[in-house]
Amino acid sequence: SQKIEQNSEALNIQEGKTATLTCNYTNYSPAYLQWYRQDPGRGPVFLLLIRENEKEKRKERLKVTFDTTLKQSLFHITASQPADSATYLCALVTGTASKLTFGTGTRLQVTL
């Protein structure tokens, strides 16, 4: 069966450290993968997109990698800040509708 797995346990890290979030998937062949941030009671906000033929993408303090052999994406936030505390969702894009199939999300808590 198709599955997208993200760490269900919250990730607690200290300010200034690098946060690394994992997204693993099975039985999908996504054209591309996206990462979103979601704050409580709000809709997801797009962060980064990476295509199947790309290994790595960066945007400011964010970096995402995509390994289609391992069927895994890693999302890194360097020099993390308390304002980075949120739930981070990975989403695969599939089909002609280009609909998003989301993981359950990982809650990140950055403490002082």
Added chain:
Amino acid sequence: DTGVSQDPRHKITKRGQNVTFRCDPISEHNRLYWYRQTLGQGPEFLTYFQNEAQLEKSRLLSDRFSAERPKGSFSTLEIQRTEQGDSAMYLCASRTAGTSVRTDTQYFGPGTRLTVL
């Protein structure tokens, strides 16, 4: 660009009542999506429109659910005879058709939180 808007933001209703939600996408976006999100889960795809045509529906969309997008602008999602299991956040997203990063990105609204008592 005023973003995707949804109305109402919160809706409390009694079991068996009908509810309707509205989504106004970003004006130049021709694709519009509806998702449902329950607590602790990621959003799940319900249906999508390209212009006014509804092109795909998830099996999650039972016959009590109907969505429209008249004239390819705003969209409505109606739930008839609501059940407690319908309690969730209903999210709308829009994008343009194309293959660039800008067009491949779905922009989400703030969602409508539905509580069925």
